[in-house]
Amino acid sequence: MTSFTTPWTAEQVTHLNDYQQSGRIHPFTCGQRDQHPNNEGVLVATENGWHCPADGCDYTQDWAHAFMAASPPPPDPRDFMAKVRAENQRGHEALQQLLFATEFRIPCPEAADPDRSDSGPVLQPEPLIVQKVTANWADRFPDGWLILNPNLQPGDHVWTGDGWVYRGNLHIGVIYRWTRDEAIAEAQRLATEETRRYETWVAEQRAAARREQP
Numbered sequence: 354m355t356s357f358t359t360p361w362t363a364e365q366v367t368h369l370n371d372y373q374q375s376g377r378i379h380p381f382t383c384g385q386r387d388q389h390p391n392n393e394g395v396l397v398a399t400e401n402g403w404h405c406p407a408d409g410c411d412y413t414q415d416w417a418h419a420f421m422a423a424s425p426p427p428p429d430p431r432d433f434m435a436k437v438r439a440e441n442q443r444g445h446e447a448l449q450q451l452l453f454a455t456e457f458r459i460p461c462p463e464a465a466d467p468d469r470s471d472s473g474p475v476l477q478p479e480p481l482i483v484q485k486v487t488a489n490w491a492d493r494f495p496d497g498w499l500i501l502n503p504n505l506q507p508g509d510h511v512w513t514g515d516g517w518v519y520r521g522n523l524h525i526g527v528i529y530r531w532t533r534d535e536a537i538a539e540a541q542r543l544a545t546e547e548t549r550r551y552e553t554w555v556a557e558q559r560a561a562a563r564r565e566q567p
């Protein structure tokens with residue numbers, strides 16, 4: 354194995370120390386390690402050569418393997434596998450969170466608003482809410498989900514499949530008629546419709562306000 358001696362450049366020193374810490378090779382250690390049994394004496398590279406980090410130890414070494422200074426150590430394949438496992442684990446946790454979620458918010462697209470001034474607020478309806486059946490009704494509708502529109506007054510309106518109806522007027526089985534996947538898909542479709550409805554409503558409000566002005 355080719356070796357080379359001091360002095361070393363700053364870049365070579367960086368590579369040498371990276372190798373020492375990489376776990377890819379057995380690191381150079383102090384030749385006087387028996388004098389400081391509590392410090393392993395993993396040598397530290399400087400431009401003047403290796404030094405021992407142990408307190409009071411004056412051990413130095415002026416040569417290193419050439420390959421250690423030529424380039425950074427290659428990545429450890431065990432690090433790569435650990436990273437893959439960590440990412441799989443995160444993906445798994447995210448999926449579990451989705452499966453255990455009892456509420457999803459489905460955003461509505463921003464409304465077209467040609468009259469909007471630069472400083473005016475963006476017109477956008479509140480997100481539609483997809484919600485799992487509450488504990489009171491979980492026995493009867495264990496997989497039941499509802500689709501709620503918080504933009505309609507008075508109070509909450511839920512989607513029956515035919516229209517938005519005040520939930521107080523509906524049978525519980527109609528309110529929670531959806532499975533989770535059905536409710537999410539339906540709410541995504543409804544979100545676009547909701548923005549169109551909202552645009553019309555805003556236009557009507559503005560027209561009414563103009564009529565009321567003296």
Ligand SMILES: [Zn+2]
Nearest residue numbers: 383394405410
């Ligand atoms: Zn030492």
